[in-house]
Amino acid sequence: MWQLSRPKPALPNSYFWTWDHSTNWMLDDPGMLNNGCANQYLKRPDTYVEDYRRLTDLCAGLGIRGIFIWGFIRDSHGGIENSKKVASYAASKGVRILPGFGTTCYGGAYYEGDHPYNLETFVKNHPDARMLNEDGNIEPRGACASSPEYQDWLGKSIRWLFDEFEIGGVNIENGDFWVCHDRRCNKHKETWREGDPEFFRYQAMSYGPALEAVKDLHATKDFPWATYTGFLPTKGTHDNCIPYMQCERPALVDVLPEDVLCQWTITGMVLQQSLPLTAYLDDGAPDAAFDNPNWPRDLKPPTKRSIGFAHRPSQWSAQGRYVDGVSLIKEACLRSHRAGIEGVVIHGEVTSRNIPWALNYLAFSHFIHWPEDTIRDFGRKTLGQVLHSEDEGERFVEIFAHFDAKSLTDAHKDEARKMADELWQRVSAGHDLDRWRFWHWLSNVANGRTEPQTISEF
Numbered sequence: 001m002w003q004l005s006r007p008k009p010a011l012p013n014s015y016f017w018t019w020d021h022s023t024n025w026m027l028d029d030p031g032m033l034n035n036g037c038a039n040q041y042l043k044r045p046d047t048y049v050e051d052y053r054r055l056t057d058l059c060a061g062l063g064i065r066g067i068f069i070w071g072f073i074r075d076s077h078g079g080i081e082n083s084k085k086v087a088s089y090a091a092s093k094g095v096r097i098l099p100g101f102g103t104t105c106y107g108g109a110y111y112e113g114d115h116p117y118n119l120e121t122f123v124k125n126h127p128d129a130r131m132l133n134e135d136g137n138i139e140p141r142g143a144c145a146s147s148p149e150y151q152d153w154l155g156k157s158i159r160w161l162f163d164e165f166e167i168g169g170v171n172i173e174n175g176d177f178w179v180c181h182d183r184r185c186n187k188h189k190e191t192w193r194e195g196d197p198e199f200f201r202y203q204a205m206s207y208g209p210a211l212e213a214v215k216d217l218h219a220t221k222d223f224p225w226a227t228y229t230g231f232l233p234t235k236g237t238h239d240n241c242i243p244y245m246q247c248e249r250p251a252l253v254d255v256l257p258e259d260v261l262c263q264w265t266i267t268g269m270v271l272q273q274s275l276p277l278t279a280y281l282d283d284g285a286p287d288a289a290f291d292n293p294n295w296p297r298d299l300k301p302p303t304k305r306s307i308g309f310a311h312r313p314s315q316w317s318a319q320g321r322y323v324d325g326v327s328l329i330k331e332a333c334l335r336s337h338r339a340g341i342e343g344v345v346i347h348g349e350v351t352s353r354n355i356p357w358a359l360n361y362l363a364f365s366h367f368i369h370w371p372e373d374t375i376r377d378f379g380r381k382t383l384g385q386v387l388h389s390e391d392e393g394e395r396f397v398e399i400f401a402h403f404d405a406k407s408l409t410d411a412h413k414d415e416a417r418k419m420a421d422e423l424w425q426r427v428s429a430g431h432d433l434d435r436w437r438f439w440h441w442l443s444n445v446a447n448g449r450t451e452p453q454t455i456s457e458f
């Protein structure tokens, strides 16, 4: 695994976001999945430990702070014991594991299984804590934030995670836009700012008590809580990954403690069509990166401490899961840094054996440390450490940028082919292997071979 020399990061609170079931770094498990969310875990229990051991090593080598794990504890991948192994190994490498902690949905502290801190188990045993949907029906996967029993359980659940596991914090969500409509939760509206979006009010009802229960840990652990929206202050529709806050300033921003991180979804704020990579080749901050109605040049989040989560590329984006997103990663880091955001989050599910993702991970490492850098800088300072030299790193990114921009010349194509052929003559296990893999991929895609199974072993 790469061990890159890195300075102090400009975007220190940057993480990889993952679901356990589709984080595939160990490649021969029959239960691998590469789609969906909130799926069953179908792999062997020990694969869970091995997948995250490898991802942890990647983080440590690239200078990434930590990993969010949704589905952190499940009976089906070894229960508490295997989750302890995942957290402890990462802690030993200086990498923070942040379990996904669903407050009123998404499983609670113990994502799946018959355990007191599993949300469905708790709600089944405590009818007072049942969530009612808009039609007045019980939602068995949700909880009512007004229930006193629930509030007690919520605080104990989040504390239990820190008592039990060597974790670096928790990533807090509450169930996308789900809201409880029971009598108490409806009455709570009277105490709330009029016109504030319902889902933000409901977030505040559980995020507040959860954060209060770990108040003494705010300074040493990370507690990014998800808004599910971007921070563009205007109206929008209820949908996932949207840019809008649907108000001018959500009331919860002034209610939740300001010393913890707010996680904004920037997927809908960054340019929907990323700039061709050549736009950044010699310019680390081109005007075109700021010409964006969903993220005006001077727009900053309303929260004091923020991170930005980009869901692209992933299984949920139109471009698909196995593609490079280097331009988007560069833009997200640049725009976040300029907006005073402390970190960027991208997916960490696909193995770095996939070259487009290897490039994503390396670009992420580069631009969270140097968000203002050009792609040429990325080639020299980061790829130069993976390939043979700074010059070779620069040659690679120049051709890669023109491939991305669809502006390759015959000379570029020939150069990529020549490098791949030369390396093929002398590659051996443990010698020039990464180098050859990178150039082999580039030579193939530059020369029109894009069928993913042919140009990448995964």
Ligand SMILES: [Zn+2]
Binding pocket: 130, 131, 132, 143, 144, 145, 146, 147, 180, 181, 182, 183, 184, 185, 186
């Ligand atoms: Zn309720």
